[in-house]
Amino acid sequence: MNKEKKEEILKTPKGMHDILPEEGRWWDKVRKATEKVTEFYGFQKIETPILEQAVLFSRTVGEDTDIVQKEMYTVKTKSGDTLALRPEGTASICRAYLEHSLSKAAPMQKFWYEGPMFRYENPQAGRLRQFHQIGLEVLGGVADPMYDAQVIIAMYRLLEDLRIKNITLRINSIGCKVCRPAYKRQLQAYYKNNLKKLCGDCNKRYKDNPLRLLDCKNEKCQPYKEDAPNFFDKLCSSCSTHLKSVLEYMDELGVPYILDNQLVRGLDYYSKTVFEFYAEGENSWALGGGGRYDYLMEMLGGKATPAVGGAFGVERIVETMKSQGVSLPERTPKKVFIVHVGDLAKKKALKIIEELRHAGISVTEALSKDSLKAQLKAADKEGAAIALILGQKEIFEGNIIIRDLKNSLQESVPTERMVEEIKKRLK
RNA sequence: GUGUCUGUAGCUUAGUGGUAAAGCGCCGCUCUGUGGCAGCGGUAAUGUGGGUUCGAUUCCCAUCAGACACCCCA
Numbered sequence A: 001m002n003k004e005k006k007e008e009i010l011k012t013p014k015g016m017h018d019i020l021p022e023e024g025r026w027w028d029k030v031r032k033a034t035e036k037v038t039e040f041y042g043f044q045k046i047e048t049p050i051l052e053q054a055v056l057f058s059r060t061v062g063e064d065t066d067i068v069q070k071e072m073y074t075v076k077t078k079s080g081d082t083l084a085l086r087p088e089g090t091a092s093i094c095r096a097y098l099e100h101s102l103s104k105a106a107p108m109q110k111f112w113y114e115g116p117m118f119r120y121e122n123p124q125a126g127r128l129r130q131f132h133q134i135g136l137e138v139l140g141g142v143a144d145p146m147y148d149a150q151v152i153i154a155m156y157r158l159l160e161d162l163r164i165k166n167i168t169l170r171i172n173s174i175g176c177k178v179c180r181p182a183y184k185r186q187l188q189a190y191y192k193n194n195l196k197k198l199c200g201d202c203n204k205r206y207k208d209n210p211l212r213l214l215d216c217k218n219e220k221c222q223p224y225k226e227d228a229p230n231f232f233d234k235l236c237s238s239c240s241t242h243l244k245s246v247l248e249y250m251d252e253l254g255v256p257y258i259l260d261n262q263l264v265r266g267l268d269y270y271s272k273t274v275f276e277f278y279a280e281g282e283n284s285w286a287l288g289g290g291g292r293y294d295y296l297m298e299m300l301g302g303k304a305t306p307a308v309g310g311a312f313g314v315e316r317i318v319e320t321m322k323s324q325g326v327s328l329p330e331r332t333p334k335k336v337f338i339v340h341v342g343d344l345a346k347k348k349a350l351k352i353i354e355e356l357r358h359a360g361i362s363v364t365e366a367l368s369k370d371s372l373k374a375q376l377k378a379a380d381k382e383g384a385a386i387a388l389i390l391g392q393k394e395i396f397e398g399n400i401i402i403r404d405l406k407n408s409l410q411e412s413v414p415t416e417r418m419v420e421e422i423k424k425r426l427k
Numbered sequence B: 001g002u003g004u005c006u007g008u009a010g011c012u013u014a015g016u017g018g019u020a021a022a023g024c025g026c027c028g029c030u031c032u033g034u035g036g037c038a039g040c041g042g043u044a045a046u047g048u049g050g051g052u053u054c055g056a057u058u059c060c061c062a063u064c065a066g067a068c069a070c071c072c073c074a
Helices: A003-009 A021-041 A054-060 A090-099 A145-161 A179-197 A200-208 A210-215 A219-226 A237-253 A314-323 A343-358 A372-382 A392-397 A415-426
Strands: A051-053 A074-076 A082-085 A108-118 A130-140 A167-173 A271-279 A288-292 A307-313 A336-340 A363-365 A386-390 A399-404 A409-414
Touching: A021 A108, A021 A130, A021 A145, A021 A314, A051 A054, A051 A090, A054 A082, A054 A090, A090 A108, A090 A130, A090 A307, A130 A145, A130 A288, A130 A314, A145 A167, A145 A237, A145 A271, A145 A288, A145 A307, A167 A237, A179 A200, A179 A210, A179 A219, A200 A210, A210 A219, A237 A271, A271 A307, A307 A314, A336 A343, A336 A372, A343 A363, A343 A386, A343 A392, A343 A415, A363 A372, A372 A386, A386 A392, A386 A415, A392 A399, A399 A415, A409 A415
Parallel strands: A336 A363, A336 A386
Antiparallel strands: A051 A082, A074 A082, A108 A130, A130 A307, A167 A271, A271 A288, A288 A307, A386 A399, A399 A409
């Protein structure tokens, strides 16, 4: 194969990465912590396909959002369906919930998921084309702010368990279909006369998504933000009490938060509570976020169903753990290493490995090396405690040498007593 | 989609318009059935394509990839 061809083939697609064993240890840590937290708070694991009907996302995430318009990977199947690599998890969970009529099983259910998500963007810090999310969802029941609080607390505890420091929680309410449109109009009315003085992005926002006007970082636009109508004052009474009780729960649980009226989430399906987690002073991007989405099921043609959830970016969590100096547990070396001398012993060694497996003793080897020296060196590097040495002489006598690698003492024992002797020494 | 910077062994980094260095790693030898230490040796690289030049890893252009930022988001 010529060189250029090879260069092309041996490359992950842009913005997508292999997770090599060393990196994978961080992921394992996150996974284990997630399993513990979700189990404790009663979330059940759910897995959905990575590909879904593209319309599932355009309906829910929003036809006009960047995620759908510019960032979705779509695939035409041979039968003419348009599928999409999922850009997020919530829509799939809701689809499954409706498809299998899960609402009939219990009034309220909690699910969690993990897996790769895909967005076609330019990669940069904390942003990839294939990234992984861990998400929690509470579906059904009533739109009780307690559930908002539970999702938040579970996510908060996960970050704590992972020893992430300076966790900042930002909360806001983006209202409901009663107060949000009214607020949007007021905002537009307020900005209307100043459009010429605003940046180009804000002019677009004015039309498509007025809420984001408050999000602009352009200097030109800052002066106008101060006097803009505040959503807190314009929330309807239902939204306003909902937000208040979520905050009360946070106070009750001792979770610090910042009430951030500039927090606006980019997905259409949110209503009322929205929140994001940051590792303050570490990165500009959020570790995760979420909110309430009481209208999502209806968007999919189902019955109106209260729902709230949130998701973390696994890569972002791992990055933060690394930069904050979170430690990884020491690798636990295999205790027993088998060494052979000569071809006959090599064959016999394979059999001994099986014997040890039956006895529940895990063992490593470097049977590809032939010299005794090289094998012992490898044993040392593995950090093994015991080396089993098997050569012509031992096979002939029906023995095996058990060598203690710490103090270099060794003893030849009959093979029948091998397991027993190893167990004695490992204690 | 836009902008800025970067691309040298497996990893971390030197360096030069004229034979491309080192540390770590890996393999081996010193030590022919006994590891850790040490000494010695070996392994392996200028992302890709083009241009300028007698000669390019170095300069120029393109491209790809990466980093960072905008946009947006996990």
